[in-house]
Amino acid sequence: MSETSFDVIIIGGGPGGYVAAIRSAQLGLKTAIVEEKHLGGICLNWGCIPTKALLRSSEIYHYMQNAKDYGLTADKVGYDTEAIVKRSRAVAAQLNKGVGHLMKKNKVTVIDGRGRLDGPGKVAVKKDGKDAGTYKAKHVILATGARPRALPGLEPDGDKVWTYFEAMVPKEMPKSLLVIGSGAIGIEFASFYHTMGVEVTVVEILDQILPVEDAEIAAHARKRFEKQGIEIMTGAKVEKLDKTKSGVTATVNDGKESRKIAVDKVISAVGVTGNIEDIGLETTKVKTDRGIIVADGYGKTAEPGVYAIGDVAGPPMLAHKAEHEGVICVEAIAGLKPHAMDKLKIPGCTYCQPQIASVGLTEAQAKEKGHEVRVGRFPFIGNGKAIALGEPEGLVKTVFDKKTGQLLGAHMVGAEVTELIQGYVVAMNLETTEEELMHTVFPHPTLSEMMHEAVLDAYGRVIHM
Template identity: 50%
Template sequence: MDYDVLVIGSGPGGYVAAIRASQLGMKVAVVEKENIGGICLNWGCIPTKSLLKSAQALEYAKHAVDYGVLISGDVKADFPGMVKRSRDVAGGMSKGVQFLFKKNKIASIDGFGKLAGKNTVEVTDDSGKKKNYTAKHIILATGARSRELPNLAIDGKKIIGYRKAMALDKQPESMVVVGSGAIGSEFAYFYQSIGTNVTLVEFMPTLVPNEDQEVAKQLERSFKKMKMKVLTSSSVEKVDTSGKKCKVTIKTKKGEETVEADIVLSAVGITPNTENIGLEEMGINTEKGRVKVDEFYRTNVEGVYAIGDILAGPALAHVASAEGITCVEKIAGLNPEPIDYNNIPGCTYTNPEISSVGLTEEKAKEAGYEVKVGKFPYSASGKASAAGQKDGFIKLIFDAKYGELLGAHMIGGNVTEMIAELVVAKKLEITGHELIKTIHPHPTMSEAVMEAAAAAYDEVIHI
């Protein structure tokens, strides 16, 4: 065999799996058809956070007088400068992963990888030349791309996906964003905050449909405060791109309306990259277009594994990384603990930020739990007031019988950093009373977690 482990795809699942396999003494190679680091690092998680930081800097500058700072002259967005910074940040991170490959003696193979028989991967390079490589273990980590709706075909010019939204030549005056999941909401916030007139369209009754309903309503209030047009329980019926602007026909609760916009951003989910990678030829089982695996990511074909967005689980970078590590540790003969998919944190990097883990209040009640709910508003947080970020709250759901933390739902400043505490608490089965008695530093936004727990048991001090 050429390698012990060969990974197809170098995103946060693939490259992390490769590095861990190398640490465990295996000879490793990674096949990548485009950029080392995959979509997340080059066109997703990292560059979007760079754009959002630029938007935050602009908002601070615009409201500097609220903090006792005077800025003379116009404060406005340098859109090309924001895009350049974003691309530079992504480029630097990609080079960092390339360095880690060299450090860990991981071979990087350029080209499109495809299963081509037992223990064999065929790689086609840009010139069309094919070469076979063999490995004892092959990990599929091919990721996903923007999903296209039949009536919202992406042309890359007027109707775009998230990737193009990160590198437009110029800032659009107006934009319709279709879909309010994490990707749609983040781009809607970014473009509205830098001066684009955004209309956000969501098919479900609330924004960020997977989040707690109270969190969703708070995000909608915050977006409307920015003068964003928000349409829930609405759907885009058709888009006419024949003119200078797009004419977007939207079916709303009140009937049809037409919105004109320079750009339509389709953010209606993702499609796994499972085509032409040899699944059918190898007889690998799939379900609804996604690869079926066991708890250690083994497919039904010996020696072939799959991780990340091509599976049925949550399409999140940190999940793909954890799956990659679990997969290769099992290959190496270790005894890794299977991932608990009920304890996966989710984050949305709008302003205010959103983070959550576990059951929502609605889901907990549906599951038959009697619950205690504690909620602490940021308006009562000294640190949030000092930071000028009073919108938001912390909401915790506990099992009334045993005090177990069932879910945490946060919206407000810094909550994407704070959620890890609740993930650890949930993993360790910490009770509400233990959380209350864990002393949190003051003044911090994180002490709102302690206060929310206290609110569930009528012990809250500051509200």
């Protein structure tokens, strides 16, 4: 390669990295991105996108099994595990090619290999263990992502104990499954496999499933999961896993007694940890804390000219957070003075059945921060579109500051709430008050009408309840 010097080099081609590269190129900065495996990163290739393809297959399978509820007939309903996985991988492959096209379109130099800092302003690249060049840049952005966390004694082996990598490409459906951890990843896989007919048990060490969600929403979701047949154990710890010829026997302690659970497979979904190893941090002043790189709201680290975005820069570890951080970071580098990242305005979505979505403070968090709150709720059963869809179970909840009318948070559980939440995200970014939301006209019949009603309910003006 003739070019060895750039304005910006980004290490890592995931959502944060490739979006930062595109924005950097748009701003006229000479840009390169270093990626050792797949453009699009974990999200596109092994996370967000292929899991949604799997969940879509399970959703359609569910509707086919329940066709009679809609006045339809579907005989001999079944599925082909290999075909489901093949479709999921094809979706990921298609988008991977799309990212490559975007790099070419925006004239971003793609460097194939593993990049690491070699002091400030220098990136050394290796390909297949061999030196593949050293590149200079005024600014280096670290977007190296994260990997599944492993608990001592419960380490995944890729065979009987899976991470999300193996869980996405099963050769055949297990008859029984234990999911350790009830965050978004754990619950999505629990929902997928249960819908496909697998006997699923979820173990969560905390007292609430979906620990980052509002307690009322999490409780509603738990009832729905248990009604479907998923067994959930909270306040429980998996003490050990004994592998057998036929599967795994887990010893689970709920604080009162130990119980043995025999399953075919185990999914470890106990979180992720940042990829901070072997990226040359020791050659700089960059600081780390509990497995992530310390960075400010613009991605700046303790080393001038070195930045960190996405999962490696800490929670919430979400693709859309990484993308926005990438844009903020590059625009700050270019001198555009963007707003710093406000993590309270980052929506979170879990694509299980039922879906869960939220933004801002939970009711408990708002009270802990000293807010007097007004809380509004509206159930799906009061919405005509939800009933027509055959989805009458769900809840929309809003949390307002009683004194100012500021929308502090919004939380939902039910059909398509991952698409609805953005309305509240926009409202919060615009610093909308309850009065403006109440005077907004929502189309009928839509699920979005429940968003309006939940606001009205917080102020004693609800109509359809």
